[in-house]
Amino acid sequence: MYLVPSLVMFGCGVFGFITRKNMIAILISLELMLNSVDINFVVFNRFLYPEQTEGMFFTLFAIAIAAAETAVAIALIINVYRVVKNVDINQLTKLKF
Amino acid sequence: MESLGNIILYFVAALSIMVFSVLTVTTKKILRSATYLMFVLLATAVIYFQMNYEFLGAVQIAVYAGGIVVLFVFAIMLTHKPGKDAEPLTMHKKWLGLAASLLGVAVCGYALFSYAKFCGAKITAVSTMDMSELGHTLLSTEKLGYLLPFEAISVLLLACIIGGVVIARKR
Numbered sequence: 524m525y526l527v528p529s530l531v532m533f534g535c536g537v538f539g540f541i542t543r544k545n546m547i548a549i550l551i552s553l554e555l556m557l558n559s560v561d562i563n564f565v566v567f568n569r570f571l572y573p574e575q576t577e578g579m580f581f582t583l584f585a586i587a588i589a590a591a592e593t594a595v596a597i598a599l600i601i602n603v604y605r606v607v608k609n610v611d612i613n614q615l616t617k618l619k620f
Numbered sequence: 621m622e623s624l625g626n627i628i629l630y631f632v633a634a635l636s637i638m639v640f641s642v643l644t645v646t647t648k649k650i651l652r653s654a655t656y657l658m659f660v661l662l663a664t665a666v667i668y669f670q671m672n673y674e675f676l677g678a679v680q681i682a683v684y685a686g687g688i689v690v691l692f693v694f695a696i697m698l699t700h701k702p703g704k705d706a707e708p709l710t711m712h713k714k715w716l717g718l719a720a721s722l723l724g725v726a727v728c729g730y731a732l733f734s735y736a737k738f739c740g741a742k743i744t745a746v747s748t749m750d751m752s753e754l755g756h757t758l759l760s761t762e763k764l765g766y767l768l769p770f771e772a773i774s775v776l777l778l779a780c781i782i783g784g785v786v787i788a789r790k791r
Contacts, residue, residue: 524630525630525667526732527634527729527732528633529637530725530729530732531637531638531641531725532641532660533725534721534724534725535644535645535721536641537720537721537724538717538718538721539644539717540717541713541716541720541721542645542713543645545650548650548653550692551644551645551653551657552644552645554684554688555644555645555657558660558661558684561664562667565668565671565676566671569673576757576764579673580758580766583676583679584766584773586679586684587683587773587777588773588776589684589688590683590687591776591777593688593691594781594784595780595784597691597692597695598783598784598785599787600699601699601788602787602788604698604699605790
């Protein structure tokens, strides 16, 4: 029963990832998806294998990696903003082949 | 999940996760979206605490709700004019996103509820790790020790710091 909010959260993340135009909004949707997967790991660890701790440690490392990934992505976004003065993905077509 | 307070707490956390995550992806203002994301992350921390993973809940609050949301707010302040709304979505993109997410939720929800006997499982006798045991596990090299990922994460974080500085500095 803990999986239901996680499922809804993942669905919202997919929806936001596809529909939003803003790069920061896309990153926020990505965080939602990562967070729902973390909940899944912890729930399966607690309910199916309560005497082991792999799910908890995996979530711990996933949180650290999510923090690192967000920091790099935001550095990229700020740099893009400095060059293009915009973070809208429709107008970032300079790299398009 | 035995006592009434626990059940009420679960429903509050689950409802706030669902409502605020929908609001996060549908609101027009990007700063509000970041704020709703913070509420979602705090409710997730409540769920971790409820499952007796105190350390994980504390990490969730400190790293996610404390660090990442502040980072988002900084980035939004740096790259947006205040008070400007996002553009309205185009129709076919909206339907595409709605179809993809609803399809995924439907398939996973069907799989979830066809195994619904798992839903009623209660948290078995609390075998929670105390802090010293957790630290020893994190730094041990024996079976089920996590020294190698720990060091890999530390190298990754260092590379990430350097990369962030190099990418975002003025030339």
